[in-house]
Amino acid sequence: MPETHDVVIVGAGPTGIFTAYEIKQRCPDADVIMLDLGPDLEDRRCPAWVTGKCTLCSVCSVMSGFGGAGAFSDGKINISDKVGGSLYEFIPESSLLEIISYVDRLYVKMGAPKKLWGTNVDKISELKRKAYKHGFLLIPYKVRHMGLSGSRKVLSNFKRVLKSLGVEMLFGKRVEHIITKDSRVEGVQIQGDEVIKSKFVVAAPGRVGADWLVKEAKRLSLGVEGGRIDLGVRVEVPAETMREFTDVLYEPKLVYYSKTFDDKVRMFCVNPGGEVITESYWGIVTVNGLSKGDELTENTNFALLVSTKFTEPFENTISYALDIARLANNIAGNQPLIQRLGDLVRGRRSTPNRIKRSIVKPTLEGAVPGDLSFVLPYRYLTDIIETLKALNELMPGIYSGHTLLYGVEIKLHTAKLELSSNLESVKIKGLYAGGDAAGVSRGLLQASASGVIIGRDIASKLMLS
Numbered sequence: 001m002p003e004t005h006d007v008v009i010v011g012a013g014p015t016g017i018f019t020a021y022e023i024k025q026r027c028p029d030a031d032v033i034m035l036d037l038g039p040d041l042e043d044r045r046c047p048a049w050v051t052g053k054c055t056l057c058s059v060c061s062v063m064s065g066f067g068g069a070g071a072f073s074d075g076k077i078n079i080s081d082k083v084g085g086s087l088y089e090f091i092p093e094s095s096l097l098e099i100i101s102y103v104d105r106l107y108v109k110m111g112a113p114k115k116l117w118g119t120n121v122d123k124i125s126e127l128k129r130k131a132y133k134h135g136f137l138l139i140p141y142k143v144r145h146m147g148l149s150g151s152r153k154v155l156s157n158f159k160r161v162l163k164s165l166g167v168e169m170l171f172g173k174r175v176e177h178i179i180t181k182d183s184r185v186e187g188v189q190i191q192g193d194e195v196i197k198s199k200f201v202v203a204a205p206g207r208v209g210a211d212w213l214v215k216e217a218k219r220l221s222l223g224v225e226g227g228r229i230d231l232g233v234r235v236e237v238p239a240e241t242m243r244e245f246t247d248v249l250y251e252p253k254l255v256y257y258s259k260t261f262d263d264k265v266r267m268f269c270v271n272p273g274g275e276v277i278t279e280s281y282w283g284i285v286t287v288n289g290l291s292k293g294d295e296l297t298e299n300t301n302f303a304l305l306v307s308t309k310f311t312e313p314f315e316n317t318i319s320y321a322l323d324i325a326r327l328a329n330n331i332a333g334n335q336p337l338i339q340r341l342g343d344l345v346r347g348r349r350s351t352p353n354r355i356k357r358s359i360v361k362p363t364l365e366g367a368v369p370g371d372l373s374f375v376l377p378y379r380y381l382t383d384i385i386e387t388l389k390a391l392n393e394l395m396p397g398i399y400s401g402h403t404l405l406y407g408v409e410i411k412l413h414t415a416k417l418e419l420s421s422n423l424e425s426v427k428i429k430g431l432y433a434g435g436d437a438a439g440v441s442r443g444l445l446q447a448s449a450s451g452v453i454i455g456r457d458i459a460s461k462l463m464l465s
């Protein structure tokens with residue numbers, strides 16, 4: 001190994017992958033090393049997919065390893081500058097659209113399907129009108145759906161290409177600290193006190209590394225702006241209930257403002273014919289969803305989450321969301337809770353027998369029947385129930401007593417770091433942050449796009465040096 005690398009990338013998710021790719025495209029001799037605390041792509045296995053139960057692995061294969069959270073994802077590439085991130089706050093719209101189109105083309109080059117959803121303008125306009133009539137904002141965009149197996153194929157192609165370009169990749173390496181001197185980055189310290197020196201460091205640790213990045217940012221006195229959290233449930237209904245929308249858009253993204261609290265409630269991450277799955281954050285089990293693409297179920301699931309931005313003096317939104325998830329785990333013996341909507345509304349727990357009698361058959365077998373009202377604060381429950389009631393006008397059947405609710409689902413958007421337009425820290429030269437952990441993305445496309453922005457900037461600096 002050379003004494004000082006050109007670039008160290010922390011995290012092998014879409015941000016890290018696109019950063020490395022872009023640097024090597026523009027600067028083939030650059031010495032780039034990518035570190036991830038998780039395993040290589042082929043070694044990622046989630047026991048819950050066999051047993052239906054989360055075994056709380058010390059490193060969660062759903063969240064960590066080559067491909068990042070995206071490897072076990074539904075692989076919906078949401079082609080929009082309006083959803084899945086806030087890169088529009090950093091670069092002009094025209095440049096962002098160019099990068100988005102470039103990222104999408106690259107996914108297709110690596111094997112993503114050519115088919116696009118969300119292209120029928122007339123039908124979309126009709127659905128928008130309908131949604132508006134019932135108090136919902138429908139945000140349409142084009143979606144390219146890779147599915148689980150498609151995502152794995154694309155990632156395995158990316159890995160092969162990165163290897164052939166000479167990117168060094170080390171797995172099972174947890175970065176503990178970012179090393180700086182005189183407002184300039186010098187490298188990273190990994191587990192076991194090993195130091196890897198570099199001219200540039202790219203922090204792309206995703207949601208699972210969000211807490212770590214905020215702690216590092218505070219230790220290094222980088223500017224950090226308080227984040228918001230999305231907290232709620234995963235909803236599962238018969239696929240037919242939502243077909244009018246999913247057949248046109250694949251993923252109908254809807255926003256609603258609850259009647260009692262006027263809170264913003266979002267329906268997103270819709271998986272037609274999909275499955276509810278577990279993921280874990282530092283030993284806490286939460287839920288998510290995906291659609292394998294080639295093996296469809298009879299159900300569709302989606303996230304129904306309430307967005308909250310807390311105000312002073314409260315700043316640790318990550319711990320708030322995790323405390324609620326921990327409570328759900330305590331009640332359900334370290335597994336996600338499941339409850340029929342009818343039981344929740346009647347104020348009684350779901351039992352194994354009641355779940356057995358449900359018309360909607362749960363796709364997550366390991367979920368434990370219980371009572372979400374012992375977990376979610378009144379405000380969140382009220383928001384969720386009101387939104388489901390309103391949704392029933394738009395998609396009749398959603399407010400059925402048999403609708404399944406899994407809890408809890410959280411999206412940690414973390415705190416936003418103070419970054420310049422090229423996603424470099426304004427305080428520490430040579431330190432970049434991108435993707436979900438930096439608060440600039442919430443999905444594959446914008447995470448990847450943030451990698452392109454970072455990669456292009458670092459490449460231009462390397463060429464000058």
Ligand SMILES: Cc1cc2nc3c(=O)[nH]c(=O)nc-3n(C[C@H](O)[C@H](O)[C@H](O)COP(=O)(O)OP(=O)(O)OC[C@H]3O[C@@H](n4cnc5c(N)ncnc54)[C@H](O)[C@@H]3O)c2cc1C
Pocket residue numbers: 010011012013014015016035036037038062063064065066067068069070071072073074075076077078084173174175176204205206207208209212277279288289290434435436437441442443444445447
């Ligand atoms: C089940 C699931 C389904 C999803 N489905 C979709 C979808 O269909 N469409 C969509 O747009 N988005 C989806 N997402 C979200 C999407 O995967 C993320 O937005 C995206 O992966 C974020 O990319 P990232 O590079 O910022 O971070 P990540 O992909 O999270 O990658 C970060 C990597 O950094 C590593 N890391 C963290 N801390 C450290 C450290 N200290 N040292 C070393 N390595 C570290 C982690 O192990 C991880 O591999 C899904 C997510 C999940 C979990």
